[in-house]
Amino acid sequence: MSQIGWMLSLIPDAVLNWAYWAIIIAGLTGVLAGWLGRWIPFYGNYVKILQPVGIVLLVLGVWLRGGYDTEMAWRDKVAKLEEQVKIAEQKSQETNTVIEKQVVEKTKVIKGKTEYITKYIDREIVKNQEIIKYIEQCPVPKEIIDIHNQAADINKAAEGKK
């Protein structure tokens, strides 16, 4: 069935449209001729053939025509959706660029500020006489360092539970 659809898709739409209308008109003509033929002398013999052929052609024509209209409606929907998807993909790309720029900028500022504070400690804080005296007299107890390091590793406990 799909091969028939593929073969039909090779024929230009306008040609198909005309062909389907021609089948419907032929079918209608056949049905009407079959109906009228009953009153025409000598023509009655053809009625038996014309009427069923007309009905088959009419049904086939309407079916094809219905399929054609549905196909066109779907193509229109697809074209609109494709356009929307294209715009959405473009917007998505633009959003990514904006977000990436924001994150990179924030990270740069944070790194810069961290570096500045660290340098400030080396440059100013360590030269403060009061602090020098404090450092000489009071090194940080090992227990405090251990607690700090344990806290820095809290995430490993959660990773271990995975």
Next chain:
Amino acid sequence: MKYIILSLAVFLSACSTAPVKQKFPEVPKALVERCESLKKIEGDRVAITEMLKVVVANYGMYYECAAKVDGWNDWYLEQKRIYESVK
């Protein structure tokens, strides 16, 4: 004749499918970088200034990681809005 009209109406509903695929949006490279592990204080006898520098570095890393999480939230909300605009 009634049956013909009825069958014609049924045949008019002939249909076909037409898939349109929307690509999953790419994620900015800055967001997929993992957060660094926090720094630890090295050594047994450490000056308070050395400890302070480690604390400052860790605060910095926290805020860098927070910037990425905020970025993910913004990314998700924006992409969702864009995705839902396609109907």
